[in-house]
Amino acid sequence: MLDVAVAAGVSVATVSAAVNGTAPVSKKLRERIEQAIQEIGYKRNAVARSLKMGTTTTVGLVVADITNPFFTDVVAVIQDVLHRAGYAVMLCCTDESASLQEEQISLLLDRMVDGLIIAAAGDDDGLRRHLRGTNTPVVLIDRLCHDLDADAVVVDNEDAVKSATKYIIDLGHRNIGYISGSLSTSTGRDRLAGYRAALQEAGIEYGDEFVRLGNFRAKDAYTATMQLLTRPDRPSAIFAANNLMVIGVMKAIRDAGLDCPGDISVAGFDDFPWADVFQPNLTTIAQPVQAIGEQAAELILSRVADKKRREPRHIVLKGRLMIRESCRPIMRPR
Amino acid sequence: MLDVAVAAGVSVATVSAAVNGTAPVSKKLRERIEQAIQEIGYKRNAVARSLKMGTTTTVGLVVADITNPFFTDVVAVIQDVLHRAGYAVMLCCTDESASLQEEQISLLLDRMVDGLIIAAAGDDDGLRRHLRGTNTPVVLIDRLCHDLDADAVVVDNEDAVKSATKYIIDLGHRNIGYISGSLSTSTGRDRLAGYRAALQEAGIEYGDEFVRLGNFRAKDAYTATMQLLTRPDRPSAIFAANNLMVIGVMKAIRDAGLDCPGDISVAGFDDFPWADVFQPNLTTIAQPVQAIGEQAAELILSRVADKKRREPRHIVLKGRLMIRESCRPIMRPR
DNA sequence: TTGTAGGCGTTATCAG
């Protein structure tokens, strides 16, 4: 910047004013400065600027699994609106590990991100500890954190799973397997609660033996499903609590020599772009990814702009049941 | 840091030395400093550090489409190894737009990233112009940029598509449709070249009417495929030049009331985790995503560590044809 | 309208 200043024969203050439009600068000088900038190839150093201003125009985004299409969809829209607002996003991935998550958040906080959007992984304690200290705005997405009064945008998981389970029950199923996500996340807990609520409402007794932990991952879901399938009273339907796990469920069904939906019905949380193209067409719960991303981005933007507003805002959106062909009615002896 | 210094009764210089291990500090003082740090809850300000050091321990990662599973897989491993090395990654998404790409690169360069990993979108001119000026290390992934002597890790696209096309030809197909990616990317061009090479080698005449532009997107691939399917001499097989486009192709085939592989065979670039679970099991070319990510990350790391080494290194890996069930032999009248 | 000077939090250099 100093180079530009001498080249244009002005002071650095004038250059700064011209570049940022902070103070009025005569047209003549502005032009000289523009030209000098071109010639020198000057680029403003955002690091120095950040140090002085105490703001980085960067927000940190930490998600549990960047490989999960649901998260990538959300990340894409967040990235899009944040970029439009002049913000960069630093993406971190925690691999569903609480310790990695703490590291990543530290890393982001060190770099003075202006805000943090987090899809929390694992245990809430670490999160709270890390976030309590700072006054960096935080918005939680997808998963809530108990006792942390941050903004959040989530889906009504319980309601969504409840209606999907009800749909399966209405098809005549009674033995319904459930492949659960990690219960240390709010989504894991809420979705399971939806399943139980639907069962209870239908007067079906809940049995622990029908729910198996899949940890939101295809591999774990595979072995969990295998356990279900080898039971003498194997379920006639299975619900998987996220997209990755549905894949594992389907793989297990195939390897067990079974057919979906012929032998067993399947439904899962999260939709796929290809869900209605390949067989069997999967019945799923579609999340409003676009809205989630937009709301999260706007929430963080408004927080950053106005740090004082204190009452946390929770936005809860609805999932949508996409009925396709992977669930089939069952004839029950009467 | 000053607070820590006064709390520990030492100078900031000593604190800095203790924190970074830059200079020997007596055990006694070190302990006092440690304690003061705990009490105050001091965290080193990475921005100030960056300004002083001229290094941000951050690398920029710009990809054309964060929604594409191929890219997310690669991003995940890059993120992983970079994080392990203490680097943060700033992710930007260009949506296959050249202008957006320039913006994103500017943004990253402003923030003084130590290195740049780029899956280039669109036209090469802008890229070159932006990258020539800086001496920030760059490694290109997936797509090359003509006349830019940067490190790169790519797949031998021509070879991979050639062998896939040969496989289809050996099945007896002669009219083979090709849904191409954007020809302003090296992958778009190289993959098409592979298709043409296989045709030529088999003595099949190449016809422009059988190749349609899908721009690496499902939607464009859908309409492109529809054009192919409504021809009187509709192809008996179609190859799609990436994962997103295969989805579009399959959707079009379904909507045209056709069956794959009964009526028409399909193969595509990029594998899916679920490719062998749903019907039809898709025949694909699997890319070595793990290796691509690792190599790219290590390349940028070594560049950052040692800026002087000048000769660019190109790493080219091989794709692997995953033969499944979406291509079927054809009986030809003789 | 323009210039000068001080400081953001660190680190490096050099005396003590």
Add this chain to the structure above:
DNA sequence: CTGATAACGCCTACAA
């Protein structure tokens, strides 16, 4: 071993 001090590049009073 430890402490004072000068940058790093930018922005903002305040003065001219």
